[in-house]
Amino acid sequence: MSGETGIVLVERVSKSFDGFRALDEVSLAVRPGERVVICGPSGSGKSTLIRCINRLERHDSGRIVVDGVELGKDPRAIRAVRREVGMVFQQFNLFPHLTVLENLTLAPRRARGLPAAEARATAMHYLERVHIPEQAGKYPRQLSGGQQQRVAIARALCMKPKVMLFDEPTSALDPEMIKEVLDVMVELAMEGMTMLVVTHEMGFAQRVADRVVFMDQGQVEETAAPAQFFAEPASERARLFLGRVLGH
Amino acid sequence: MRSLRILALCLLLAACGSSTYSWGWYVVLPTTQQGTDNLRFLLSGLGWTVSVSLLAMLISVLLGLLVALPGISERRWLRLLNRGYVEIVRAVPVLVMLLWVYYGLPVVLGISLDAFAAAVLALALSDSAFEAEIFRGGIQSVARGQHEAAEALGLSWTDKMRYVVLPQALRRVLPPLGNQFAYMLKMSALASVIGLTELTRRANELVVNVYRPLEIYSFLVLEYLVLILLVSWLVRRVERRLGSDESRA
Numbered sequence: 001m002s003g004e005t006g007i008v009l010v011e012r013v014s015k016s017f018d019g020f021r022a023l024d025e026v027s028l029a030v031r032p033g034e035r036v037v038i039c040g041p042s043g044s045g046k047s048t049l050i051r052c053i054n055r056l057e058r059h060d061s062g063r064i065v066v067d068g069v070e071l072g073k074d075p076r077a078i079r080a081v082r083r084e085v086g087m088v089f090q091q092f093n094l095f096p097h098l099t100v101l102e103n104l105t106l107a108p109r110r111a112r113g114l115p116a117a118e119a120r121a122t123a124m125h126y127l128e129r130v131h132i133p134e135q136a137g138k139y140p141r142q143l144s145g146g147q148q149q150r151v152a153i154a155r156a157l158c159m160k161p162k163v164m165l166f167d168e169p170t171s172a173l174d175p176e177m178i179k180e181v182l183d184v185m186v187e188l189a190m191e192g193m194t195m196l197v198v199t200h201e202m203g204f205a206q207r208v209a210d211r212v213v214f215m216d217q218g219q220v221e222e223t224a225a226p227a228q229f230f231a232e233p234a235s236e237r238a239r240l241f242l243g244r245v246l247g248h
Numbered sequence: 249m250r251s252l253r254i255l256a257l258c259l260l261l262a263a264c265g266s267s268t269y270s271w272g273w274y275v276v277l278p279t280t281q282q283g284t285d286n287l288r289f290l291l292s293g294l295g296w297t298v299s300v301s302l303l304a305m306l307i308s309v310l311l312g313l314l315v316a317l318p319g320i321s322e323r324r325w326l327r328l329l330n331r332g333y334v335e336i337v338r339a340v341p342v343l344v345m346l347l348w349v350y351y352g353l354p355v356v357l358g359i360s361l362d363a364f365a366a367a368v369l370a371l372a373l374s375d376s377a378f379e380a381e382i383f384r385g386g387i388q389s390v391a392r393g394q395h396e397a398a399e400a401l402g403l404s405w406t407d408k409m410r411y412v413v414l415p416q417a418l419r420r421v422l423p424p425l426g427n428q429f430a431y432m433l434k435m436s437a438l439a440s441v442i443g444l445t446e447l448t449r450r451a452n453e454l455v456v457n458v459y460r461p462l463e464i465y466s467f468l469v470l471e472y473l474v475l476i477l478l479v480s481w482l483v484r485r486v487e488r489r490l491g492s493d494e495s496r497a
C-alpha cells in the first residue's frame with residue numbers, strides 16, 4: 001500500500017448492469033479531510049460510484065482501496081471498510097421498528113462491540129451535534145424528514161467513520177427542511193470530516209467542496225475546484241448541466 | 249346469490265328442527281354423573297391437542313425460517329434447495345406424512361417414534377413448507393434500503409437479519425402465522441388415526457361406547473371452535489403489542 005496517498009482510491013473502475021455501462025473506467029483519489037462534491041445528470045453513475053466505495057455495488061474491474069484495504073471478495077475486508085465508511089441515503093433508511101437511540105446504538109454495539117452505556121453516550125453526543133437530542137426516545141415515523149435525515153447522519157457518525165458518503169441527502173426533503181440538513185453537513189465539513197457528497201445543492205458545493213467532480217455517462221468528465229468549475233466549466237456538458245441546475 | 253344461500257340455510261335448519269331425531273344432549277351435559285364423566289373423558293384429549301399443536305407449530309416456525317433463508321440468497325443453488333424442499337414437502341398430504349413418519353420412519357431409519365413424537369414431527373414437517381413461504385414473503389417485503397443501511401453500517405449478515413430485517417418481517421407475517429396455527433390445531437385431529445388420544449380420538453372412542461355421534465361430534469366442533477377463537481384473540485393481542493412500537497405517539 002505504500003506510495004499510495006488517499007483514504008479512498010478508485011482506479012479505472014468499471015461497472016455494468018446487464019450490459020449497460022454505469023461506470024466506465026472511473027478514477028478518483030480522495031485525501032484525508034478532503035470534501036468532494038460529485039454532480040452530473042441523472043443516470044451518469046454518481047450513485048453507483050459511491051455505492052461501490054462501500055461495496056453496496058460490486059465493481060466489475062479496476063481497484064478500490066479504502067483506508068489501505070482493497071475491496072474484493074473477502075467479506076471481512078468488506079465489513080472492515082464499511083465500519084470506517086459512513087453512508088447517508090436519499091431515503092434516510094432509518095430502522096422503523098427501533099427508536100432513534102436504538103437506531104444509533106445498534107451498529108456501534110454489534111459491529112464495534114461497544115458496551116451499551118458507552119454506545120448510548122456516543123449516540124447522545126451525536127444527537128446533540130445534529131441538534132435533536134430531545135428526539136432520542138421517538139420512532140423515526142414520528143419525526144419530520146429533516147429530523148430523520150439528521151438522525152441518519154448521526155447514526156453513521158456513531159461508528160466514528162473516517163469517510164462519510166452522502167447520496168443526494170436532501171433530494172427527498174421538503175424545501176424548508178433542506179437547510180437544517182445542509183447546516184449539519186457544513187458543520188461536519190468544518191470539523192475536518194472526509195466527505196464524498198453527491199448533490200445538486202450547488203450552494204453547498206461552493207461553500208464546502210475542495211473539489212467538484214462532474215460525471216456524465218459513467219465517466220468523470222471534469223474535476224475542478226468549485227470556483228473554477230462554477231465560473232467556467234471546461235466541458236460543454238458541464239456547462240449545459242450547470243445551466244439547467246442553476247436555472248440560467 | 250346471497251339471499252339464495254340464506255334461504256338454503258333456513259331450509260336446512262327447518263329440516264333439522266322438524267326431523268324426528270330426538271336429541272340426547274345429556275351425554276355431554278354435566279347434569280348427570282354419566283354426562284360429567286363423558287365430558288371429562290372428551291376434554292382429557294385437550295392436553296394432547298394443545299401440546300401437539302404448540303410443539304409442532306414451534307418446530308415448523310423454526311424449520312420454516314431455516315428453509316426460508318436460503319430462499320432469499322443470491323446463490324442459485326441455495327434458492328434451488330429452498331424451492332425443492334417447499335415443493336416436495338408441500339405436495340405430501342398431511343395424513344400421508346403422518347402415516348409415513350409413524351410407520352415408515354422406523355423401517356427406513358430404524359428409529360421408532362411414539363404417537364406423540366410422530367404427530368409432532370409430521371405436522372411440523374408438513375407445515376414448515378408453508379411457514380417457509382410465509383417467511384420468505386415477509387423477508388422480501390422488507391425494503392432493500394433496510395438491508396443497505398444495515399450493511400453500510402458494517403453489520404454482519406446475521407446481525408442484519410436478527411436486528412433489522414427479521415423483526416420487521418415478523419410483524420408482517422404475524423397474521424398469516426396465526427392463520428397457520430389455527431390450521432395446525434385442526435390438522436392435529438389427524439393424529440387420532442395413529443392412536444394419539446387427543447380431542448378427536450376421544451370423541452371417536454366415546455361414540456363407540458355411547459352411541460350419540462351427532463351430539464358428541466357437535467361438541468367436538470365446539471371444542472375446536474373455542475381453541476381457534478382463542479388463537480385469533482391471542483394473535484391479535486400480540487399484533488397490537490408489536491404494532492404499538494411503531495405507532496406509539
Ligand SMILES: Nc1ncnc2c1ncn2[C@@H]1O[C@H](COP(=O)(O)OP(=O)(O)OP(=O)(O)O)[C@@H](O)[C@H]1O
Nearest residue numbers: 017018020022040041042043044045046047048049
Ligand atoms: N441495480 C441496477 N440495475 C440496473 N441498472 C441500474 C442499477 N442501478 C443503476 N442502474 C443504471 O445505471 C445507471 C447509473 O445509475 P446511477 O444510479 O448511478 O445514476 P445517478 O447518477 O446516481 O442518477 P440519479 O441522479 O438519477 O440518482 C443508470 O442508467 C441506471 O439506470
Ligand SMILES: [Mg+2]
Nearest residue numbers: 046047048168
Ligand atoms: Mg443517484
